[in-house]
Amino acid sequence: MSTTFRSLAILAAFLSFGALAGSPATAQQNPCPSQWAGDGDCDEPNGLGLCAWGTDPTDCSDPY
Secondary structure, rough: HHHHHHHHHHHHHHHHHHEEEHHHHEEEEEEEEHHHHHOOOOOOOOOOOOOOOOOOOHHOOOOO
């Protein structure tokens, strides 16, 4: 029984690490469409969250 629990714990840790490791690659593959640039809406995660960081600098560079 403890072997099964230990195996499940290792599997859960591995899957969690894989999800964390995959996040930056996913973000890099999620550029904003050019038609969204200059529309006044920040589409990066600190705005609408539709695009990856740094892919909508026209609308997200203004701190106000």
